[in-house]
Amino acid sequence: MLEKDFLESEKETVTVKCQNCGGNMNFDPETQMLKCEHCETVVDFDKSTAVEELDILTAFGNAEEWKDESSVYRCENCGAVVVLKMGETATGCPYCGTAHVVKTTELAGLKPTAVIPFTLSKNSALEKAKEWAKKKFFAPKSFKKNLYAENFRGVYQPTFTFDSKTESYYSARLGTRHTRVVGSGKNRRTETYIVWRHVSGVYNDFFDDVLINADTAYSQKTLNKIMPFDYSSVKVYDSEYMTGFMAKRSDKPIETCWDEAKAVMDSAIKKRILSRYHYDVVDYIRVNTTHTEVTYKYVLLPVYLLNFNHKKKNYSVHINGNTAKVVGKSPVSFLKVLATVGASLGLVALVGLVVYFCS
Ligand SMILES: [Zn+2]
Ligand SMILES: [Zn+2]
Known part of the structure; x- marks a missing residue:
């Protein structure tokens, strides 16, 4: 047992260091290989696409x-817990931007x-973030200026995807609007009335990869906004993909995520039945659904x-690591807003004066 542990930790150190210069090897998104920070030597590693459900x-x-x-790090400022590949050190928190991160003995989950x-x-x-910021007219100059690589971090967000075969018994009361003419003479008018009917039946469906965010601090809304991710590139998890990056630790039990997935499916089922x-x-x-052949991936x-x-105030910008889609809020410079309002008011006054003197 001891010997095995020793071998595994030795393997970790070998893959993290460059064989050529001893520098740190990080996962390189462009080549999909490990690349040395200093001499740019690249080394490939085994990748598998046979992701199991x-x-x-x-x-x-x-x-x-x-x-x-x-290794697990906790941010003392915002409480975010991140997971890094063993042997790597977190230098700052990707969620609040502070450097108050400490190594903990907490489990990685x-x-x-x-x-x-x-x-x-x-x-x-x-570059994409800079282009995005440029278009934020009211953003302060300091915001645009401070978009530099140091406070920019790549984080893997934890999510569950669920597959399920569903069988739903349903009953509903639906109405259709009709019109009729009532009254006579001056009181003759058209009125609308609803004809109700009950419907019921069985509805079968299959759901593939219903995605649920497994991090309570990260809003599902933000995640939905930066979607989609490139699912064709999905790989079996390997710690090599983590080098130079980090992952947010999931703080949502799979049971909770599965309940949320069922709610997502239920509302889709209702729409499809209707x-x-x-x-x-x-x-x-009303829909009563039974789920069978339920599988998951933790992606x-x-x-x-x-x-x-x-x-x-803390502002965060999120960029999809596949498509470069940018989502975020930028701060607003009060002075810029004031200047713009002032300028337009000034313009109105000027036009007023011109009209006054020329008429
Ligand atoms: Zn090197
Ligand atoms: Zn933090």
Whole structure:
């Protein structure tokens, strides 16, 4: 046992250092290989695309843990917990931008089963963020100026994807609007009335890869906004994809994520059932769904994060590590807004004066 542990940790150190100059080897999104920070030597590693769909029953309580192949860091400022490849050091928090990160003995949690690697380099992502910031007219100059590589970090966000075969018994009360002419003489008018009917039946469907965010601090809304990710590049998880990057530790149990996935499926099922009928109004629709052949993947998604503090408020910009789609809020410079409003008011006054003197 001891010997095995020793061999594994030795393997870790060999892959992290460059054989040529001893520099650090990081995962390089452009070549999809490990690349030396100093001499740019690249080394390939085994990649597998045979991502397994795991039975959900194995996940409840006995899924594989990440364990000792990783280091865990906690941010003392915002509480974010990140997981790094063993031997790597976190220098700052990607979520709040501070440097108050400390190594902890906390567990890393579930081991990911799959990863969508970064395909966009840090520099290309930074360029996209700069283009985005340029278009933010009211953003302060300091914001545009401070978009530099140091406070720009690549983080894998933890997500679950679920597959499920569904059978739903449903009943609903649907109404269609009709019109009729009532009254006579002056009181003759058209009125609308609703004809109600009950419908019921069985609806079968299959859901593939329903994606649920497994990080409570990261909003599903933001995730949905930067989607889609390049699912064709999904690989079996390997710690090599983590070198030079980090992963957010999941803080949402798979049971909770599965409940959320069921709710997503239920609302899709309701929509799909209703689309089979002609109706104008729905009184209610009740669906009772049984899920079978439920499988999951625990997938890491590539996101570049940029944090910016402006007047004690934290702003973050999120960039999809595959498509470079940028989502975020930029701070607003009060002076710029004032200047613009002032300028337009001035223009109005000027036009007023011209009209006054020329008429
Ligand atoms: Zn080197
Ligand atoms: Zn933080």
